[in-house]
Amino acid sequence: MNDSQQRGTGRGRNRRAELLAVGRKLFADTSYDALSMDDIARQAGVAKGLVYYYFGSKRGYYLAIIEESAAELLQRAGATHDLPPAGRVRHTVDGYLRYARRHQAAYRAIVTGGVGFDVEVLAIRDRVREELLTTMARAAWGRGDLPPVARTALVGWLSAVEGVTLDWLRRAEPSRDVVCSLLVRALGDALRAIEDHVPECPAPTRAEL
Template sequence: MNNSQQRGADRSSEPERPRARATDRSHARRAELIAIGRKLFADTSYDALSMDDIARHAGVAKGLIYYYFKSKRGYYLAIIEDSVADLVERAGSDTELPRVQRVHRTIDGYLRYAEHHQAAYRTIVSGGVGFDAEVHAIRDGVREAMIGTIAEGAYGRREIPPLARTALLGWLCSVEGITLDWIGPRSHKELERDTVRELLVRTLGETLRVIEEFEPGCPAPPREEL
């Protein structure tokens, strides 16, 4: 490469560093706004917070939120997606544990998330504001991730026959109903998380044994384990 080519290459590469730094700052600012939103919506419904309220709590101009998220709904969806990622990550952690222990930890992590992020959990499970196709899609993604995690813990693989998947989906829908009731104003004071976890583990064990009857290739863990 001659000198002029080298200078041209140097000049073309110079703007990349400032742009990269600006991009990093932009990502960090967006993540900060999402973290603030998660706290705001943790126990407050979508309709109860206006954009003015959000901006005031965040200590930013309302226009900054519109810049990153386009609308209140866009901001809300970004928060829900971030919450879902957290829920799925917690549920799928501890991969070094024995498989049955992982099932227990998955259910416990799920309940802990619902307990400490009640508004976000209700939104994920109920499908958002009215019939919101995007939030429904997020919810369905959570269900598939949870089914995969449970299947991997029970069978050592995520790919399972359709009947097994349908049965696990039915169990998971009951988990959602039980969890919603548990975090409600009355039940949450009456039932400890450990009790709810053991209830869900036991019902999962029964579901896995029914699956085995229909699909011998999906053997259930020993009864004393699950």
């Protein structure tokens, strides 16, 4: 069995997932530069060679953690369970905030671009933003494509979401429910502004959102 085959086995996938879980905790408490591969292996309770085997390097390990975190963020935000449009929007925003609170270090890395100016992390961030825009469009209108005006307005709203969320994580107040309500209200205003320019993208009523 070659390396790629062995990595693809159930046991290999489980071990890789365990290492990623350890990495999330480590990078949440310790800076990237302060962690060595020896530290990572010691905390994971494995030989250092095993970390190299699955990830190639500390950078590869870090990028794998960011990739997995991005996938979870998107999954959490997009799990709307066939709710009506207003419910889908609220569920999406609340899922986003729940993820950010639970995985603060990973969230900050995704939103701010990681360690320094990391081109690969910035590419992950850009992909996350694009997929979140599509998620919001589907939640609001049941469609994934965005007319230019709608895209511009939602990009502005999403940038505000990132700024608000980072500040909320830093201050730990107000409550998640209040932050969610503020962001949903702001989204409702953005959607109504979009409708003024793009009638085929109708906004919910104020009573709904």
